[in-house]
Amino acid sequence: MKNKKLIVTMLMATMPLSILSGCTAETKTDLSNTQNVSNEPQSDNDATQNLQATYNSIxxxxxxxxxxxxxxxxxxxxxxxxxxxxxxxxxxxxxxxxxxxxxxxxxxxxxxxxxxxxxxxxxxxxxxxxxxxxxxxxxxxxxxxxxxxxxxxxxxxxxxxxxxxxxxxxxxxxxxxxxxxxxxxxxxxxxxxxxxxxxxxxxxxxxxxxxxxxxxxxxxxxxxxxxxxxxxxxxxxxxxxxxxxxxxxxxxxxxxxxxxxxxxxxxxxxxxxxxxxxxxxxxxxxxxxxxxxxxxxxxxxxxxxxxxxxxxxxxxxIPTYPMGLESLEIEGTGQIATTKTQYAGGILVNTKGERFVNETDADNVAREVALEHQPEGIQYEIYTDKIGEDLVASGQGGFLTYYFQSPAFADHVITASSLEELAQKLEIPVDTFLKTVEDYNANVDAKTTDEFGRNFAETSSPFNVAINKIEGDKFYAVAIKPLAIxxxxxxxxxxxxxxxxxxxxxxxxxxxxxxxxxxxxxxxxxxxxxxxxxxxxxxxxxxxxxxxxxxTGYDVKPASNILSEDLFIKKNTASVDELSLTGVKDGEYNVTVDGQEGPMEIKVSFKNEVITGVEIIKHNETITIAKTALEAIPQAIVDANNVNVDNITGATLTTNRIIKSVIAAVELAKQ
Ligand SMILES: Cc1cc2nc3c(=O)[nH]c(=O)nc-3n(C[C@H](O)[C@H](O)[C@H](O)COP(=O)(O)OP(=O)(O)OC[C@H]3O[C@@H](n4cnc5c(N)ncnc54)[C@H](O)[C@@H]3O)c2cc1C
Missing domain, CATH: 3.50.50.60 (FAD/NAD(P)-binding domain)
Known part of the structure; x- marks a missing residue:
């Protein structure tokens, strides 16, 4: 291997960075590399003509x-x-x-x-x-x-x-x-x-x-x-x-x-x-x-x-990160969004109502693997207002405020005024959960290290910005799953x-x-x-x-263990079997659904049981990803008079949100 480090250092010392240099465009029409694609012996001209017939462009x-x-x-x-x-x-x-x-x-x-x-x-x-x-x-x-x-x-x-x-x-x-x-x-x-x-x-x-x-x-x-x-x-x-x-x-x-x-x-x-x-x-x-x-x-x-x-x-x-917030729209997909409240005294419990890991372990892998082994891969991040406040004061509350304290993500946060109520809403065993919290609070009081290695005396670590008990009159839970990115x-x-x-x-x-x-x-x-x-x-x-x-002279052969084509079949998750428009009343209907980083509002118009317009009034999608879907899908739905439209590569979630809105508008227009 070349000693790239030395080469780059010398270049930097002697000339402006070449990645910054402007260059002149040059159009190339050389087809010399393509003439052997066909198996038949051909002249260069024949080959070029054949290729031009086979491909729309070269x-x-x-x-x-x-x-x-x-x-x-x-x-x-x-x-x-x-x-x-x-x-x-x-x-x-x-x-x-x-x-x-x-x-x-x-x-x-x-x-x-x-x-x-x-x-x-x-x-x-x-x-x-x-x-x-x-x-x-x-x-x-x-x-x-x-x-x-x-x-x-x-x-x-x-x-x-x-x-x-x-x-x-x-x-x-x-x-x-x-x-x-x-x-x-x-x-x-x-x-x-x-x-x-x-x-x-x-x-x-x-x-x-x-x-x-x-x-x-x-x-x-x-x-x-x-x-x-x-x-x-x-x-x-x-x-x-x-x-x-x-x-x-x-x-x-x-x-x-x-x-x-x-x-x-x-x-x-x-x-x-x-x-x-x-x-x-x-x-x-x-x-x-x-x-x-x-x-x-x-x-x-x-x-x-x-x-x-x-x-x-x-x-x-495949590393998984213990910070996956599952989409409420498409099962199995999600994004990085964790409350991080465990660093200010929150706890993680599984669906059995038990803690299972040192929530503040500096070893990410230990936390990842522990979560992968939990039933359904679920951890509930349990916290209180005081924990949230301490986290925000520490400067680590970005995720909490951006996502979980914003109305757009309200559906992901389970709120209760008692621990019993929280356990019931989460459908986890109440007694086990109460005992888990009681033991945890006792450890906080005792300033000891618990069975998972969580240290309640140490506050200097970036993983432990504050130590709080789980107490008060308002409790929160967010379900998080292992996320592969x-x-x-x-x-x-x-x-x-x-x-x-x-x-x-x-x-x-x-x-x-x-x-x-x-x-x-x-x-x-x-x-x-x-x-x-x-x-x-x-x-x-x-x-x-x-x-x-x-x-030259290499004998190209396929690998012996080619991945099955079935693993790459594209799924049009956006399609539904059939959308009946029978009974929709003429008019314009506004619908709001959860969007990527905030609500998406859509206006759908009907006339004579036909979709005549789909307009995006407001959205909070990441524009680089969603742009094409936002531009193309509304018109595609109008043209098809249905929601069975081709998904936009890379913008499945936005496509699905638009479709979900139209389906909701159809329901509304039938009432
Ligand atoms: C949510 C998320 C958060 C992450 N956060 C971090 C982080 O903070 N720090 C970090 O170090 N890493 C992070 N990573 C990982 C890191 O971003 C990626 O590993 C890295 O950007 C991959 O770069 P790449 O160029 O190899 O591939 P990609 O960025 O995946 O680019 C591959 C491109 O090839 C295109 N493509 C694929 N097949 C074809 C084809 N047949 N024809 C034409 N085009 C094709 C794809 O559409 C894509 O645009 C994160 C990843 C994700 C998903």
Whole structure:
């Protein structure tokens, strides 16, 4: 592997960052790589004509990147930095960013400029590496040491480049000393503060600063073209065994993308595909998914079809976070939203009314695994007003106020004026629950350490901002389940990010980067590595696709254990069997339903038992994800005069909310 760290350092010293440089556009029409797609011997002209007949269009570039998440955008920028005259990023969603659309995107890195500015000079690459490896080794996992070694040595350069490129202007979540380098208590703590929680400058458009910045850099680069709403459905090799063709579909069009140097698969993980997760994970039935539905892992199958080898052992390494709020609309899906009240004296109980874990354990994995083992994977977060107030005063009350104290999430909060009433509402055994609270309160009074290891004397830890008893005249409970947002399995690569086959041979032309690569981190991943890993390895893939020689003579064969096609069947969760409009009265009906971050209000109009209008009056959806659904679904419902409309890729929840509103309006109009 090249010593990238040294290369980057030298570049930084001698010239402006190349990821910032503007370039000239160049249109490419070279079809030389596509002429061997057919099996018949043909002249170049015949082949070109055949291809033009088969595909609605053919687009060529030096590098084709599949997936516009952090990994794909970083790969495209690096390819240009290393000489690519043209790069096409093909993305199936209507927007860039991938998983970065769903997260505020904590980043991490050791020995960074941010730590230096914060006066934190004691960190080391070795310590970062040890923390990552230790986390990955939990529960029998193991990391790919050479890749982790590369990552820890280059994450700081990437953070520094992003800082120079604009991250220095962003607001951050800071610690009590005002430092931007923080511990991230939602993960197992690092041995040194090295997580960075930058906020996007334009929160209306972006959820994470990393997405905002990469998007700006890609947009500035004339040599990169982003093709949205287009899904790659097949990879093909030419007769030299080079995987340089990607066939994609967009609406009713079939497009052939051809590469001169190589294809980089940055197609993400499979946390949005419960079937695929269930195939490999033993906790599939209690875990809810927080990944976008587009994180379906289909890229893995595409790579297997041309010989790519899965890292099978890690396919079931699916960390779950004990902070999943299940959607009331679509069972099995959810989002990160925990009250965090256990850090101010709250407790977690299971459906038996018992505590089951040290709620303030600094080891995230201990809390995750404990929850996975509870009946139905449910923990009730139990708290009082005093606990809520102390949490907010500590600065950790963001989730509580944003979600659970807002009317939009009221349906998730069970409220009672006595513990008995709370237990009855939760349908858990009253006596057991009362005894659980009594024992807990006694431990708080005694200032001891309880049977789970929760320490009632210690208040200095970021995991224990206040110690309260469960007492008073108002009690609250929120049900939380294990949430999968990231997957650790995937395709195998060598240290150049080339996809390898089952014998370890690199497949010419085919590279992969980001969450789609398996077995890099081990069983669990440390804070901020989920975001920075794809950026660092995307950068490496983009460099190598331009600088490595393109091998020839490879015999392309499918992998022996291709994932079943059934695991990737798209479900149109939005459809209902039949919506009867018989008996609806003419008029306009306003309906309000729960939205992503607040209510969604919709006006539906009927005339002569026909839907004549669907208008979104107000919504609180994440606009980058929901935009296409908000624009297209109302008209599609009017056109179909029904709610059986095609779902919008990546915006299933918004689509379903609109449909749910129309169904509610139909009911209203029948009264
Ligand atoms: C809710 C949530 C919160 C998270 N929070 C954090 C955090 O705070 N810190 C952290 O470090 N990590 C976090 N992660 C993990 C991290 O965000 C992801 O691991 C990382 O962003 C993945 O980047 P990627 O580029 O590899 O893949 P993705 O971002 O998933 O991008 C892959 C892209 O490829 C596209 N694609 C897939 N198949 C095709 C195809 N066949 N054709 C065309 N396009 C295709 C997808 O639509 C997608 O846009 C979080 C993840 C989630 C879901």
């Amino acid at each position: 687009q060529s570039a030096d590098v084709i990147v599949v997936g516009a998440g952090g990994g794909g955008m970083s790969a495209a920028l690096a390819a240009v930095e290393n000489g690519a005259e043209s790069v096409i990023i093909v993305e199936k969603m209507p927007m860039t960013g991938g998983a970065l659309n769903t997260t505020s995107g904590t980043m991490s890195g050791a020995m960074t400029i941010i730590q230096e500015i914060d006066g934190l000079t004691e960190d080391s690459i070795e310590s970062y590496k040890n923390d990552i490896i230790t986390e990955g080794e939990k529960l029998g996992g193991y990391a790919n040491e050479p890749l982790v070694e590369y990552y820890v040595n280059n994450a700081d350069d990437m953070i520094n480049q992003l800082w120079e490129a604009g991250l220095s202007d962003n607001q951050y979540t800071v610690d009590s000393e005002g430092r931007k380098s923080v511990f991230a208590p939602e993960h197992t703590l690092y041995s040194y503060p090295r997580s960075y929680k930058a906020k996007p400058n334009n929160p209306e458009k972006y959820k994470s600063a990393a997405h905002e910045l990469l998007d700006e850099l890609v947009a500035k680069e004339d040599k990169i073209k982003v093709v949205l709403n287009t899904e790659v459905v097949e990879l093909q090799a030419n007769e030299q065994g080079q995987v340089l063709n990607a066939i994609a579909v967009s609406n009713d069009e079939t497009i052939l993308f051809t590469a001169n140097n190589g294809i980089i698969m940055a197609t993400g993980g499979y946390a949005g595909n419960p079937e695929l997760m269930g195939e490999f994970s033993e906790y599939g039935d209690v875990v809810i998914t927080g990944g976008l539905a587009t994180a379906d892992g289909n890229g893995l199958r595409l790579m297997q079809e041309v010989g790519g080898s899965l890292h099978i052992e890690s396919m079931g390494w 990231i997957t650790m399995g995937g395709i195998q690569v060598n240290t150049d990010m080339q996809v390898v086959d089952e014998t370890g041979n690199a497949i010419p032309g085919l590279y992969a980067a980001g969450e789609t690569v398996g077995g890099v981190w081990g069983r669990y991943v440390s804070s901020g590595v989920g975001v920075m890993g794809p950026i660092v390895f995307g950068d490496l893939a983009g460099e190598n696709v331009m600088t490595n020689e393109l091998a």
